[in-house]
Amino acid sequence: xxxxSAKPTGKAADVTGxxxxxxxxxxxxxxxVGEQVPRHLxxxxxxxxxxxxxxxxxxxxxxxPLAYAFYLSFFEISFYKDAEFVGLDFYTFVLTxxxxxxxxxxxxxxxxxxxPTILVLALLLAxxxxxxxxxxxxxxxxxxxxxxxxSSVVAAIIFxxxxxxxxxxxxxxxxxxxxxxxxxxxxxxxxPAVAVPAVWLGFGVSTLIMLAGIxxxxxxxxxxxxxxxxxxxxxxxxxTIPSLRNVILFLxxxxxxxxxxxxxxxxxxxxGGPVNATNTPNLYIFNSFRDGTPYATSxxxxxxxxxFLVIGTxxxxxxxxxxxxxSSDA
Amino acid sequence: MRLRRLRVLVVAAAAAGSLVVAGCNSDSGSSGGSxxxxxxxxxxxxxxxxxxxxxxxxxxxVDKFNASQTAVKVKYQVVPGDTWQQKLKAAxxxxxxxxxxxTNYGGIPAGVANGQFAELDGLLPDKAWSDIKENVAGFxxxxxxxxxYPMLVEPSTVLYYRTDxxxxxxxxxxxxPKTWDELLTWAEKLTKGKVKGMTIASVAPDLGWxxxxxxxxxxxxxxxxxxxxxxxxxxPCYTKLFEFYQxxxxxxxxxxxxxxxYPDATPYGQGQVAMMANGSWAVGQLKQxxxxxxxxxxVAPFPSIDGDASKPTATLGGWTLTVDSKSKRKEAAAKFxxxxxxxxxxxxxxxxxxxxxxxxxxxxxxxxxxxxxPAATSDPFMKIISEKVVATGKAEPAYPFDIxxxxxxxxxxxxxxxxDIPAATQKASDAIDRVIKQQRLKGTAPKG
Numbered sequence: 001x002x003x004x005s006a007k008p009t010g011k012a013a014d015v016t017g018x019x020x021x022x023x024x025x026x027x028x029x030x031x032x033v034g035e036q037v038p039r040h041l042x043x044x045x046x047x048x049x050x051x052x053x054x055x056x057x058x059x060x061x062x063x064x065p066l067a068y069a070f071y072l073s074f075f076e077i078s079f080y081k082d083a084e085f086v087g088l089d090f091y092t093f094v095l096t097x098x099x100x101x102x103x104x105x106x107x108x109x110x111x112x113x114x115x116p117t118i119l120v121l122a123l124l125l126a127x128x129x130x131x132x133x134x135x136x137x138x139x140x141x142x143x144x145x146x147x148x149x150x151s152s153v154v155a156a157i158i159f160x161x162x163x164x165x166x167x168x169x170x171x172x173x174x175x176x177x178x179x180x181x182x183x184x185x186x187x188x189x190x191x192p193a194v195a196v197p198a199v200w201l202g203f204g205v206s207t208l209i210m211l212a213g214i215x216x217x218x219x220x221x222x223x224x225x226x227x228x229x230x231x232x233x234x235x236x237x238x239x240t241i242p243s244l245r246n247v248i249l250f251l252x253x254x255x256x257x258x259x260x261x262x263x264x265x266x267x268x269x270x271x272g273g274p275v276n277a278t279n280t281p282n283l284y285i286f287n288s289f290r291d292g293t294p295y296a297t298s299x300x301x302x303x304x305x306x307x308f309l310v311i312g313t314x315x316x317x318x319x320x321x322x323x324x325x326x327s328s329d330a
Numbered sequence: 331m332r333l334r335r336l337r338v339l340v341v342a343a344a345a346a347g348s349l350v351v352a353g354c355n356s357d358s359g360s361s362g363g364s365x366x367x368x369x370x371x372x373x374x375x376x377x378x379x380x381x382x383x384x385x386x387x388x389x390x391x392v393d394k395f396n397a398s399q400t401a402v403k404v405k406y407q408v409v410p411g412d413t414w415q416q417k418l419k420a421a422x423x424x425x426x427x428x429x430x431x432x433t434n435y436g437g438i439p440a441g442v443a444n445g446q447f448a449e450l451d452g453l454l455p456d457k458a459w460s461d462i463k464e465n466v467a468g469f470x471x472x473x474x475x476x477x478x479y480p481m482l483v484e485p486s487t488v489l490y491y492r493t494d495x496x497x498x499x500x501x502x503x504x505x506x507p508k509t510w511d512e513l514l515t516w517a518e519k520l521t522k523g524k525v526k527g528m529t530i531a532s533v534a535p536d537l538g539w540x541x542x543x544x545x546x547x548x549x550x551x552x553x554x555x556x557x558x559x560x561x562x563x564x565x566p567c568y569t570k571l572f573e574f575y576q577x578x579x580x581x582x583x584x585x586x587x588x589x590x591x592y593p594d595a596t597p598y599g600q601g602q603v604a605m606m607a608n609g610s611w612a613v614g615q616l617k618q619x620x621x622x623x624x625x626x627x628x629v630a631p632f633p634s635i636d637g638d639a640s641k642p643t644a645t646l647g648g649w650t651l652t653v654d655s656k657s658k659r660k661e662a663a664a665k666f667x668x669x670x671x672x673x674x675x676x677x678x679x680x681x682x683x684x685x686x687x688x689x690x691x692x693x694x695x696x697x698x699x700x701x702x703x704p705a706a707t708s709d710p711f712m713k714i715i716s717e718k719v720v721a722t723g724k725a726e727p728a729y730p731f732d733i734x735x736x737x738x739x740x741x742x743x744x745x746x747x748x749x750d751i752p753a754a755t756q757k758a759s760d761a762i763d764r765v766i767k768q769q770r771l772k773g774t775a776p777k778g
């Protein structure tokens with residue numbers, strides 16, 4: 001709160017000196033105002049100054065476009081005519097379009113297939129790597145990380161070949177007298193078929209993050225448990241997983257939000273088909289945008305903003321349901 | 331604290347994603363980015379990427395045009411089809427859109443309604459317009475005014491078949507199927523081992539446009555009223571169309587996982603299928619990439635629902651050149667179009683020769699130029715396609731593709747057993763009605 005006791009009186013002493021330097025009273029006021037700034041803000045002044053450029057850039061390149069996008073969503077945008085104000089029309093259009101909900105449902109189903117699979121695989125693999133010698137662990141870490149550096153477009157093309165009639169997938173099920181299956185052209189198999197490369201691309205990084213978390217758990221916990229006769233599964237269930245709570249939460253939130261927004265894999269592998277079975281929200285928005293009319297531009301913009309709200313809400317729900325805690329050693 | 335951090339993260343992530351869309355703002359900026367230098371008007375020309383020979387042809391004639399005079403200089407750029415809309419929208423938002431661009435017939439009415447194209451009537455001489463064939467003239471007109479100059483037409487659906495395989499299956503290659511039922515019989519008999527009986531579109535984006543001709547064939551109309559006031563997708567006359575596609579897919583007479591899209595003739599060229607439904611452009615691909623197959627290939631009009639050859643089975647798609655309404659050099663742009671598409675008939679005749687006579691002229695004078703060309707008159711496919719397919723072809727519909735996609739999704743849904751015909755057509759009908767309402771289409775059907 002500002003110091004209101006120092007009201008201006010109009011006396012000579014309050015007036016700025018002839019040289020333009022602040023009077024004694026003004027200096028006192030400035031000092032008092034400075035003292036009113038909370039101590040923690042004053043203590044971190046340098047830090048705030050250092051992050052200022054980033055905040056400004058964030059404002060210019062993230063917050064302002066976002067706010068402007070919300071503003072534009074109330075217009076039918078044309079590049080040749082004045083934009084027409086249509087109020088909430090496009091929100092109504094998107095929210096009454098069954099295809100929008102279908103795409104969200106597809107995104108959620110994909111996340112449900114991909115994220116838990118990655119978490120389980122990463123946990124098991126990280127627990128295994130943690131038990132290896134230094135040299136073997138280094139080799140395994142490099143190996144599991146390799147898919148992470150493969151372009152998802154390349155991965156998509158590779159998996160398209162794998163799913164072909166004469167591809168590896170059909171050869172493999174053929175060993176059991178099954179198939180061939182039209183993996184990418186049947187509504188029931190297309191989404192799981194897209195989920196497989198998504199898991200392949202994502203589990204390497206998750207394993208390394210999980211491994212870092214495991215290596216942070218004090219070795220004494222495991223030694224004590226082992227002395228008490230706990231086997232690998234018991235140690236994992238009672239020590240590793242609870243200790244990795246925050247890591248798992250991080251992987252869960254980022255995994256769900258990224259998977260719902262999966263775009264390149266379904267675009268290259270199925271273009272959203274068959275019968276929209278792999279039409280993820282971003283692909284739906286992208287295909288809506290690829291039409292030359294002002295309607296298409298405004299519609300896809302509004303759908304993108306609504307998707308932002310949906311994913312934000314899902315993230316908040318996950319945080320609420322799986323609340324994080326401080327590490328036991330923190 | 332955690333929540334605040336989360337909010338910042340969520341806002342940052344989503345905003346970054348929105349940047350691309352937000353970048354396409356509604357600034358009604360200035361015209362194209364081309365400039366003038368030393369009395370020469372520079373214009374930009376964007377061509378959507380087509381078959382490789384087309385790029386060569388365009389490049390060669392742009393160079394010739396630039397060398398032929400000093401008043402106009404064309405800056406030529408090829409843009410891949412899958413990035414065309416994004417790139418064009420970004421340029422329109424920035425005010426750097428091209429002066430001249432390739433535009434398909436179906437995109438003209440919507441572009442005119444949006445104010446995107448300049449009227450060309452005063453910019454091209456009358457004789458250029460009178461040279462256009464009567465059945466195509468209406469494709470480039472909206473409310474009686476010309477907004478594009480047509481380049482070619484290409485029917486979307488022709489039947490190609492392997493005469494050697496047909497003979498081997500005990501069928502008569504000189505008596506191709508005339509009805510859909512006969513075609514199904516041929517497809518069944520020609521499916522042997524790894525060779526499928528035929529190939530046809532089987533995914534919604536391809537079905538959306540490649541089935542227009544067959545929709546006309548089945549019902550005499552498309553799944554929307556003539557004045558675009560209501561959906562007409564539940565008409566029982568479509569039942570046979572759905573069953574035709576469904577039988578082909580579910581009996582396994584077409585590839586279950588097509589490796590390429592409908593316009594690509596590779597599976598036929600590589601001997602994976604015995605028959606192929608494809609556009610006339612496939613002739614060019616076969617001649618250039620699979621020349622050995624030509625002697626064993628015959629073409630025929632695609633069969634009709636009941637054998638009536640006068641009913642359309644194909645739509646006539648094709649490309650035009652348009653001038654942007656914001657171009658500051660409309661006269662210069664029109665001069666280029668006049669040179670390339672509407673001037674010396676030999677230039678376009680050269681184009682059709684390059685295409686292997688897989689596309690068809692829209693100008694009477696070019697027809698005359700080709701009539702004296704032995705390569706054209708002796709072509710085994712040209713006569714059949716131009717006289718029996720182009721002659722009965724209908725113009726592509728000008729309504730938004732969302733309508734085509736809604737109906738095509740219904741076809742795909744029935745094909746792949748996702749839903750039955752009544753449920754699929756009801757869904758398509760609802761979707762089409764929604765498009766009509768949201769895009770305010772009622773009463774906006776172009777009258778030519």
